[in-house]
Amino acid sequence: MTQIKLNCEWRTQFKRLEGAYAPSTMRSYYSDVEAFESWCREQGLTPFPATIATVCAFLETQGKIVAPSTVRRRLYGIRKVHRLLDLPDPTLHEDVNLSLRKVRRLRPNRPTQAKGMTRNYLEKFLEVQPNNPWGLRNKAMLSLGYDLLTRRSELVALRTEDITWRRDGTLEVLIRRSKTDQCGNGRISFTSCRSAQLLEDWLEYRGLHIAPLFCPIYHGKAINRELTDMVVRRLIRKSAEKAGFDRSIALAFSGHSMRVGAAQDLLSAGHNTAAIMRAGGWKSMDVLARYLEHAEFNVWA
Known part of the structure; x- marks a missing residue:
């Protein structure tokens, strides 16, 4: 399967998820994978299948501009695409886990608590x-x-x-x-x-x-x-x-x-x-x- 076809195929495969996940979750998946795809294009890297080094670099770069929870969610999106396309999954490697830990330590944040309507x-x-x-x-x-x-x-x-x-x-x-x-x-x-x-x-x-x-x-x-x-x-x-x-x-x-x-x-x-x-x-x-x-x-x- 050519790279161009893979880049288009993940969107088609994501339709399989509709009904199994909430609409808000689906919107997040699309947004997160598109962010990864765009970043890879800017860096001249291949998004699918991604290498372990590519995923690590993406996570650590994202960790400087978005919340750790968003970085983790984007990792899940990348993982989902590789599984749907039946590609080798780079996201479970220990180096990826270490990158995620670096992100959490780089920007420790406490979840914002909404004011209670008592x-x-x-x-x-x-x-x-x-x-x-x-x-x-x-x-x-x-x-x-x-x-x-x-x-x-x-x-x-x-x-x-x-x-x-x-x-x-x-x-x-x-x-x-x-x-x-x-x-x-x-x-x-x-x-x-x-x-x-x-x-x-x-x-x-x-x-x-x-x-x-x-x-x-x-x-x-x-x-x-x-x-x-x-x-x-x-x-x-x-x-x-x-x-x-x-x-x-x-x-x-x-x-x-x-x-x-x-x-x-x-x-x-x-x-x-x-x-x-x-x-x-x-x-x-x-x-x-x-x-x-x-x-x-x-x-x-």
């Missing part, structure tokens, strides 16, 4: 929502996301059939797929009565004919289409600004802030980490521990 913030954010269809949707999204400890991708992926009303006025919600549950086994979560009422208000406006639980609104009409997960981050940050918080504080919030803040509130209320892990569907204690680091400092900034 209940105090939630109350303020709910208060500033407008009295219109967008406000109905935004209130339901904020309250439900907090109660369910959702990631932003999980929140926008909810479907109408995932919601069950309970006799006590709360909701039972099936979260079908998450970052750590790609096979879609799902987890069951529950909400407050307030979230149930806010969602009922939204659905009364939206109607029951739309599949996504939350959808775009165009000229005052609900559109039968999913929101992108970026909408969640914008909603939280804009709510913080409308509530009068400094822009620097608003920008510290992210689409993960509902999940972080709810977990911090649960810890402050006396719940143990095992219960919090079950509530939020965490698989790693290390990740949860990072979320809970600032729980004792949940006061107004």
Whole structure:
């Protein structure tokens, strides 16, 4: 197989991965392999099959300009291409592992922690929502996301059939797929009565004919289409600004802030980490521990 054909073939082979990986993962794979291919072209090197020395040089060069986590992800992309094309895999050699260790030591970095949208913030954010269809949707999204400890991708992926009303006025919600549950086994979560009422208000406006639980609104009409997960981050940050918080504080919030803040509130209320892990569907204690680091400092900034 000629080099030109190999350089085109990996894109074709990547289509085999669609459906097995999340769309965001696929976008990262394409981006990372294209970065490697472009770098090799600039250096006059062959990307596929790559030599051990080429991979090492690429990783160490990338380590000077991007985060170690990005370097590691790009290594996985290179590995995936070689396996899909049935080429000798240079990425498992010990020299490559040593290069990756050099990158981590060169730029040690602590993961950035999103500011938690704790209940105090939630109350303020709910208060500033407008009295219109967008406000109905935004209130339901904020309250439900907090109660369910959702990631932003999980929140926008909810479907109408995932919601069950309970006799006590709360909701039972099936979260079908998450970052750590790609096979879609799902987890069951529950909400407050307030979230149930806010969602009922939204659905009364939206109607029951739309599949996504939350959808775009165009000229005052609900559109039968999913929101992108970026909408969640914008909603939280804009709510913080409308509530009068400094822009620097608003920008510290992210689409993960509902999940972080709810977990911090649960810890402050006396719940143990095992219960919090079950509530939020965490698989790693290390990740949860990072979320809970600032729980004792949940006061107004």
